[in-house]
Amino acid sequence: MDAGKFLAGAGLRIATIAGQLLVVSIVIFVVLRLIPTDPLAMMIPANATRDEAESIRAAFGFNRPIYEQYLMWLGHALQGDLGNGIQAREPVTRLIKTALPLTLELAFLGLLTGVVLGALLGILTFRARGTRLERVGEAVASLAQSIPEFLWGIAFVLIFGLALSLLPFIGPMNSAYIVPRQTGFLIIDTLLAGRLDAFADHLKHMIMPVAALAMMKIAMVMRVLRSSLVEVYLDEYVNAARLRGVSETAILFRHALRNAAIPTVTLIGVQAAQTFGGTLLIEAIYSLPGLGNLMIVAIRTNDLPLIQGICLTYCAIVLLVNSLVDLSYFWLNPRLRRQ
Amino acid sequence: MSSRGQARILIGGGILAFIVCVAVLAPWLAPHNPNDQDLLQMLAPPAWSPDGDWSHPLGTDNLGRDVLSRLIYGARVAAIVGTIVPIGTCLLGSSIAIVAGYYGGYVDKTLSRIVDIWMSFPAVVLSLVLMVGLSPGLRSVILATVLVDWTRFCRITRGAILGLMKLEYISAARITGASHVSIMLRDLVPGVLPLIITLLCVEIGVAVVVESILSFVGVSVEPHIPTWGVMIADGLASVFQAPWCLVFPMLAVILTVMAANMMGDGLRIRFDARIVDRTRAPA
Numbered sequence: 001m002d003a004g005k006f007l008a009g010a011g012l013r014i015a016t017i018a019g020q021l022l023v024v025s026i027v028i029f030v031v032l033r034l035i036p037t038d039p040l041a042m043m044i045p046a047n048a049t050r051d052e053a054e055s056i057r058a059a060f061g062f063n064r065p066i067y068e069q070y071l072m073w074l075g076h077a078l079q080g081d082l083g084n085g086i087q088a089r090e091p092v093t094r095l096i097k098t099a100l101p102l103t104l105e106l107a108f109l110g111l112l113t114g115v116v117l118g119a120l121l122g123i124l125t126f127r128a129r130g131t132r133l134e135r136v137g138e139a140v141a142s143l144a145q146s147i148p149e150f151l152w153g154i155a156f157v158l159i160f161g162l163a164l165s166l167l168p169f170i171g172p173m174n175s176a177y178i179v180p181r182q183t184g185f186l187i188i189d190t191l192l193a194g195r196l197d198a199f200a201d202h203l204k205h206m207i208m209p210v211a212a213l214a215m216m217k218i219a220m221v222m223r224v225l226r227s228s229l230v231e232v233y234l235d236e237y238v239n240a241a242r243l244r245g246v247s248e249t250a251i252l253f254r255h256a257l258r259n260a261a262i263p264t265v266t267l268i269g270v271q272a273a274q275t276f277g278g279t280l281l282i283e284a285i286y287s288l289p290g291l292g293n294l295m296i297v298a299i300r301t302n303d304l305p306l307i308q309g310i311c312l313t314y315c316a317i318v319l320l321v322n323s324l325v326d327l328s329y330f331w332l333n334p335r336l337r338r339q
Numbered sequence: 340m341s342s343r344g345q346a347r348i349l350i351g352g353g354i355l356a357f358i359v360c361v362a363v364l365a366p367w368l369a370p371h372n373p374n375d376q377d378l379l380q381m382l383a384p385p386a387w388s389p390d391g392d393w394s395h396p397l398g399t400d401n402l403g404r405d406v407l408s409r410l411i412y413g414a415r416v417a418a419i420v421g422t423i424v425p426i427g428t429c430l431l432g433s434s435i436a437i438v439a440g441y442y443g444g445y446v447d448k449t450l451s452r453i454v455d456i457w458m459s460f461p462a463v464v465l466s467l468v469l470m471v472g473l474s475p476g477l478r479s480v481i482l483a484t485v486l487v488d489w490t491r492f493c494r495i496t497r498g499a500i501l502g503l504m505k506l507e508y509i510s511a512a513r514i515t516g517a518s519h520v521s522i523m524l525r526d527l528v529p530g531v532l533p534l535i536i537t538l539l540c541v542e543i544g545v546a547v548v549v550e551s552i553l554s555f556v557g558v559s560v561e562p563h564i565p566t567w568g569v570m571i572a573d574g575l576a577s578v579f580q581a582p583w584c585l586v587f588p589m590l591a592v593i594l595t596v597m598a599a600n601m602m603g604d605g606l607r608i609r610f611d612a613r614i615v616d617r618t619r620a621p622a
Contacts, residue, residue, distance in 0.1 A: 020456050027456075034472040142604075146597040148548045150555065151589050154575065158582055277461030281552060285575070295464070296556055299471055311460070311468055318459045 013326075017319045024315045025077070025308070029070050032304050060086070073308070082312075083305040085298070092309035095294060100313065101184035102172060103290035106279050109206060110213030115268060117214065118221025122264075123252070125222065126229045141219035150281035153212035157285065160208060170287050173202045209286045213278050217271060224267050228260040235259075262329070269325030273318040347605025354598035355421075355543065361411055362418035369408035370396070373565045377403035382581040400570070400584045401577040409565040410587055416566040417547050417595060420481060424546035425539045427485035432492025433535055437523050439493075440500025451497070457490045466549060470558040477560050484549045492538055496531055503530045533610035537603050544599030551592050567591050 048056075057063050061072055076083060082092035125137040147155070161169040168174070172186055177198040179189050187206075190199035232238065233256060241251050280292030287293070291310055298306040361368060383399040384391045385406075391398065397406040439450040457465075466487045473479035503509060503526075512522050547567075553559040554568025562569075567588040574585030 020459060023456050024459065028468060031468055031472040142600070143597070146544070146600050147593050148552075148596070150552060151571075151593060154571065154585060154589060157578065158585065162578065162582065273458060273461045277463035280461070280463050280467075281555065284556070295467065299467055299556065299558060302471070307468065307471065311464055314461050314464045315459045318461060322459070 013323050017316070017323065020319055021312065021316055025074070025312055026070065028308050028311045029073065030066070032307060033066050033069075035302065035304070073305075077312075082309040085303050085306040087298075087301040087303045088306060092306050095306065096291065096309055096313055098184070099289060099291045099294045102186065102288055103276070103279050103283065103292060104317075105185050105187055106206070106209055106213065106282065106288065106290060107275050109210040110279070111217065111268065111271070111275055113210055113214035114217025114271075115221055115264075118218040119225055119264070121218065122222040122225030122229070123257075126226045127252075129226075129230070137222070141222055144215050144219040145223075147215070149212055149216060149278040150285060152215045153209065153282050153285040156208040156212055167208050168201075168205050169208055172205055172288050173198060174205075177201060205286075209282045209288065212285075213275065213282055217275070220267060220271070221264055225260060225264050228263045229256060232256045232260045265325060265328055269322050272321035272325070276314055276317055344605045344608035347601045348609065349605075351540075351598045351600070351602030351605060354594060355602065358414050358595060358598075359418050359422075362414040365411045365415055369405075369411045370394075371405035371408040373404065373409040373412040374563060375404060377405075379403065382577060382584075384581070385583050397587055398581065398583050400573055400581070406570075406584060406587055409570055410567070410591060412565045413567040413570060413588065413591065416477065416550060416560060416564060417591075419477065420484065420546050420550045421543045421595065421599075423481050424484045424488070424549075425542035427481065428488045428492050428542055428546075429535060429539050431485060432489035433496045433531070435489070436493045436496035437500055437527055437531075440497045440504060441519070441523055441527060443501075443504070447497075450493075454490045454493050458494075460487075462487050462549070463552060466553060467556060467558060470553055475558060475561060477564075480550055480553055480559050483553070484546055487549070488542065488545060492535075492542070495538060496535060499531045499534050500527055503527055533606070537607045537610065540599055540603035540606060542599075544596035547592060547595045547599075551588075 054063065061069050064072075073083065080093060082096075084090065085092055085095060088095055121137065121141075125134045128134050128137075157169045160166045173179075173190075177190075177195065179186070179193045179195055179198050182189050182192050186202045187199070190196075190202055229252075238251055238256060241255060242248075246254075279290065280295060282288070283290045283292035284296055291313065295307065295310045297303075298310060377399060380395065380399050381403040382401055383395050383403075385398045386393045386396045395405050395407070397410065399405055400409070435450055439447040460468075466483045469483035469486055470479060473483060509522065509526055512526050517525070550559060550566065551568030551571060554566045555572045557572065559568060560566060570588035571585060571592075574581070574588065578585055
């Protein structure tokens with residue numbers, strides 16, 4: 001592929017994302033200013049005089065017209081400063097930076113599990129087409145898809161956490177383990193510190209949240225991959241390969257799977273936004289101190305700068321993931337590269 | 340195949356109709372007031388367990404409120420949200436989709452871009468932000484859910500409209516001088532109606548889930564109104580002592596979603612069959 005063209009395309013993509021984020025930030029800003037209660041009410045001491053209250057308001061810029069507030073916020077945001085949390089009284093960027101790795105890890109593991117298991121089951125049920133196994137798989141998948149992620153999360157707590165006491169379900173790791181924070185990703189930090197016991201414990205804590213996040217995806221990937229395999233097998237080249245004496249396994253893995261993967265990749269792209277939304281509730285259920293829990297605290301305390309910052313982070317991640325998915329089309333489908 | 344579709348429509352529709360009946364008849368069906376606290380009987384187990392008794396068939400929660408009564412009254416919010424939200428998302432999403440698909444060009448590009456930006460918000464995050472901006476209450480929940488979910492309707496319907504626009508009868512209608520509005524309402528809407536009805540069914544389940552999520556986070560309706568989501572959140576707090584407080588509302592949400600999906604599936608199979616018959620008939 002032409003490197004210059006690729007760079008130009010990537011540049012355009014980044015510019016589009018920046019533009020979209022700008023629009024998103026305006027939407028969030030305006031919506032949050034509709035808020036019926038006073039976000040600073042908790043901050044202003046009960047015995048403050050009117051002047052004192054006004055000066056606190058002025059310090060946060062809440063006394064100015066909304067477009068001025070937005071421009072002020074934007075000016076700071078462009079310099080990487082999203083302001084201070086009203087309740088948390090810490091820079092929003094620092095709060096987000098602390099919470100983000102766990103959310104990314106959770107979403108990545110959830111998506112990975114969903115895709116890998118979904119693809120395996122998709123191939124399995126495809127090979128078993130027409131048998132009872134396929135019908136059972138279909139019924140289970142449709143059940144798995146009907147139950148929203150947060151209910152899967154709670155169901156797992158009830159079954160594996162409480163009834164069977166198999167797995168831990170509070171926090172990302174046993175608090176007895178203390179691992180120095182380097183990347184922020186516990187899964188990497190525990191290994192960097194050479195603490196295999198902490199690493200294993202962290203993985204154990206992540207099994208249920210990741211599984212809850214993956215359930216719907218497993219079902220969806222399985223169904224979409226199977227039906228695209230069925231379609232691909234109607235194509236001439238599959239028969240041609242068969243006539244040439246290529247084994248069924250080789251047809252599936254060397255030819256059909258790659259073509260059948262495209263709708264699945266599209267599905268993963270569409271699912272990205274939903275996956276990050278799903279982490280929010282899963283974090284709340286499993287007490288994981290990620291972005292979602294931060295968001296819930298921010299909402300309960302009406303912490304506007306923090307809510308704004310977290311929303312923007314979620315949107316930026318989703319836009320980035322969608323771009324990566326678009327890039328992977330080029331890898332999967334050589335015809336697109338020539339255009 | 341059509342008989343199979345029939346069964347799904349009947350079972351799914353039957354369950355949904357049952358939930359609506361429960362919601363309407365709640366004051367007569369519920370054995371207790373859903374907010375009455377019986378502090379002497381906190382976390383009482385369901386009637387069939389050794390310590391249970393039939394005055395609270397499904398037990399009580401951490402404030403001694405009757406779980407069955409709260410479940411029955413919770414159906415009211417579910418029924419209202421599950422009825423109004425799908426209609427709202429359908430009207431907003433499909434009308435924008437029809438305008439975009441019909442006019443094409445810049446109109447389509449602009450509207451599609453708006454949908455793209457809208458969809459870059461994870462739905463949960465957007466609905467939470469909207470609920471912070473609006474005040475708590477049923478009306479806000481409905482508005483927030485509609486504002487979040489219309490994009491899915493819009494995207495799928497637009498695709499179908501683009502397909503219809505290539506067909507000859509649309510050009511024929513144009514040539515005979517039909518007005519824009521008439522083509523959209525008389526020629527395009529009937530063409531996508533099966534799709535819209537199927538989406539509408541699925542949306543019933545989505546709306547109920549979104550409401551329970553908002554309640555779970557604590558930004559849904561006023562605190563004195565029982566909903567399944569609030570029950571789940573309360574139940575999670577006392578999960579060690581009383582898992583039944585959690586199980587019944589969860590089952591209620593899952594049952595609703597499954598019924599809605601089943602009915603949607605059934606309708607899809609039914610409509611598909613009709614399309615097949617129609618294409619086969621002239622041959």
